[in-house]
Amino acid sequence: MKITDLRCAVIGRHPIVRIVTDEGVYGLGEVEFTKTYLKPFVLHFREALIGEDPTDVERCMLKIRQRGSFKPYGAAVSAIEHALWDIAGKAANVPVYKLLGGKVRDQVRVYNGSIRRKRTGDKPEDYAADVKWMAEQPQNFFMVKQGISFHSNMKDNVEDFHYGVRQTRSGYHGAMDQGQISERGFNHMLDCVIAMKEVLGDKVSLALDCGPGWFLPDAIRFANTVEKYNLMWLEDMLTGDYVPWVNPQAYRELTLSTTTPIHTGEQIYLRHNFKELIETQAVRIIGPDPADIGGIAELKWVAEHAYMHSIMMAPHGTANGLLGLGALINVCATLPANFIAFEYPSASDPWWEDIVIGLPKQIVKNSMVDLLEAPGLGLDIDPVGAKKYLLEEDAGFFEP
Template sequence: MENRLISDIVSENTNMRSGPSNLKITDIRVANIDGAPKHCPLIKVYTNQGLIGYGEVRDASSDTYALMLKSRLVGENPCNVDKLFNRIRQFGGHSRQGGGVSGIEIALWDLVGKAYGVPMYQLLGGKYRDKVRVYCDTDVDGKHTGTDMGRALKKRMEAGFTFLKMDLGIEMLLEEKGCLNAPMGFLDDIKKYSAKAVMHQSGSIDYELMRGENYRVFTIPHYATGIQITENGLDYMENYVREVREVIGYEIPLAIDHLGHIAWQDCIKVARRLEKYNIAWLEDVAPWQNTQHYVNISRATTIPIATGEDIYLHENFEPLMEAGGVSLVHPDVLTIGGAMETKKLGDMCNKYGVAMAIHMAESPIGCMAAVHCAAAVRNVMAVEFHSIDIPWWNDLAKGIANPLFQNGFIDVPDKPGLGIDELNEELIAEHLHKKYAGQWESTAQWDHEWANDREWS
């Protein structure tokens, strides 16, 4: 495949009925699915020539972030991606707030690829690799040991995955005596929230009933919670990781996420305990905005430090890289602003000698967007995957490889755009989110939304 000329690919895939210069956006609609692995708002951008571009709002977000952009895009040529992105970029923000702009940007590139008959990676400058490594995030439900986690990770290895990640959060210390100290009653709030979160995932409780604990617990930044890990807690966490390594060995990379809302000083204590276990990286150890906290942690440990899934726009990564706060950036294509922002971040990584891994916890639309970006960026280590245990996930999109994963890699498709022929509408109907109405229903209520968008006088 790698020896084929791009002219051959274009000739095979060009839609001869398409006139790219006359292509116009006519409508934008959404369908909200649940459990893939989270709430995923899917996007369709319709055109006057019958081409449909697929996009997706970031996981656990709102379709409003995309639909509010509709009146600013209908009637425009989707092939003018840079022009349209610069029109709507002001309406994006960090974390899930970047999902509307990012998802629309991906749908625009999908349309451009379909109109011209080329894969999305080619529109980003071509590919560095023909297949993309996937690292498999792994969870174990309920109270468990490091040995239990190690066995779960071992199954990923047996399935062919060559890179692993797990959580190592302070939540595991909540029921262990003498492992945490905190302001009186605060740990009880965390326990309540955690219990309701489990019930929410099972569908037995509404998010509204979690909201009180959520605001009390997780709107406080890490450095202001007052939570500290005791020596007993550090012993427990180190022993957990030691047990994991005893099962999976030391030949495979193991990254760690979700330490919890603890101050940077405690992150250093944890990191120093874990250095001997060859950790690939520690992720999101502080709010990403706290550059100096990342610098403090990075200087105090030999474990690579990573963050970035909640950062919108590539330039907002630069303070962390310039200061030496991270060894690896971890953007989500559906937060950063889409494919071109991911490409620009890759170029910036080259400037500072920083590696990249791509966060991805979405449907096959978000997954294929990440794959094309990973193919087009030189220094990508791997793309994350959260849905290996969801049997219907791969079937949501028609035309992609099924199974998508081969020995821990995804082959980069040469089909136009994202490489998705169409979505599995029957399967989407089975998994519609119960809180949202319908499947690709009219969004006419957004047709005339208007404001004076200019950012200067």
């Protein structure tokens, strides 16, 4: 089997990768809907991959892996890797998890970080109402994640929230504010945590997406202050999101200062950039994204290394779409016992549920997702239904 074409079309706001072969087998991969601009980055790899055997996934990856980078640019490589595994599974007539060593669980746990409504404001009562709504959704999620501080409008809407540099109208997703947090800002965050925990109790767990943007002294003080609320984790306080570095030494000092679990990793590309974070016990939980780290095999390697160091695993995935859900399900079915749950992804538009083939009507039941038993990553796109969402330049995307 040989690759004859590598294509990329933006459907809705998701760049979708399609790898075509001389045997009629094709594979699909999906990029987050926040990264519509990555189409040319995907197509950059076309000439390198044409003629290669897509079932030799690692050999193909050796040709392109070095051209990726931290979020967002690792996404192009990652989505191609997903499409290669999709082909490999279809060629072997097995789900991809069988090719990754086989499943260790029949269902995969997910948490709610993406099914949300627009919050009515940034006051404690607004946060309480928001997590109550998230917890009451029919999926019965065991945990919800809420953005606070620099990962929310709080940084702009709470007067004198911090004393640092402010980004206004940056024009792109992921611009970072950073600065020392004021006493008013600190107390406001704490009031919001108290309000959310009063609503959720111990029936639904709470994690906080915090940044990045914090400096270490504020992060230590806040992590210590919220210890009594038994949060699942504090995410991306120091680095994360679109920050192209890790800073494991600072994370280690934060982690050793508190019993509140510290989490990071969604923006990190490749296992090599997790090495110090894991081997120095710099965090308690890592959250790589299979659509940013370099693919599902890369994520599994990192999960196994973290397992040997007693570090927990909770993969990121908030905007990865429904094909991205297939990638998450397959890899997380194979992860060791340090796996907690992955972040259930949403798509850019509600009509995606009408054009993706292979998902049950109710995907999440009691915070669990069944494995996909179809070959490959288990999902496909209906070309007839998707045709009306294609741009004119992508009219041939679904051709053999």
